[in-house]
Amino acid sequence: MKVPEEPCQCPDCLRFYREHDRLIREFPTLRQQQEINWAALQSFRTLCGRVLEDLQKQLNSCESNKSDENLKTETTENKEKSMTQVISDMENINAHLYSIEALMERIFDVKVPIEIENKFREIAGELAPDPLNIDRLRLNRLLHQTPDLPDK
Numbered sequence: 001m002k003v004p005e006e007p008c009q010c011p012d013c014l015r016f017y018r019e020h021d022r023l024i025r026e027f028p029t030l031r032q033q034q035e036i037n038w039a040a041l042q043s044f045r046t047l048c049g050r051v052l053e054d055l056q057k058q059l060n061s062c063e064s065n066k067s068d069e070n071l072k073t074e075t076t077e078n079k080e081k082s083m084t085q086v087i088s089d090m091e092n093i094n095a096h097l098y099s100i101e102a103l104m105e106r107i108f109d110v111k112v113p114i115e116i117e118n119k120f121r122e123i124a125g126e127l128a129p130d131p132l133n134i135d136r137l138r139l140n141r142l143l144h145q146t147p148d149l150p151d152k
């Protein structure tokens with residue numbers, strides 16, 4: 001018989017599990033998940049878009065200065081090269097975010113009746129119960145002999 005694998009307990013994974021559960025707990029309906037994910041995607045796009053604009057401006061001014069000084073140092077050349085690389089990476093990210101937005105729009109058009117939203121809430125409560133819920137704390141003490149204390 002195969003022993004089920006324990007989920008990874010490294011600090012990064014633990015942080016991820018906590019964040020995952022928090023998002024379920026704080027946004028327990030389809031509507032709320034749609035809204036929070038849309039807002040997250042839009043803020044991601046806005047920020048990346050503005051950084052890209054800024055980098056392009058910087059690169060353009062680098063290139064227009066170039067004609068004045070015929071003696072281009074190796075450092076500025078390397079700097080420009082790495083800047084071009086970063087800009088191309090950022091352009092890729094932006095293109096992917098744009099595609100994700102187009103896909104998400106379809107998910108976000110869906111509305112469900114209130115009974116289904118209640119079902120969402122119910123399942124959310126099972127998946128990610130409040131870690132500070134008194135019953136949960138008591139259960140954890142019973143099971144592990146240690147209180148499930150929150151992070152400060």
Ligand SMILES: [Zn+2]
Nearest residue numbers: 008009010013
């Ligand atoms: Zn891990």
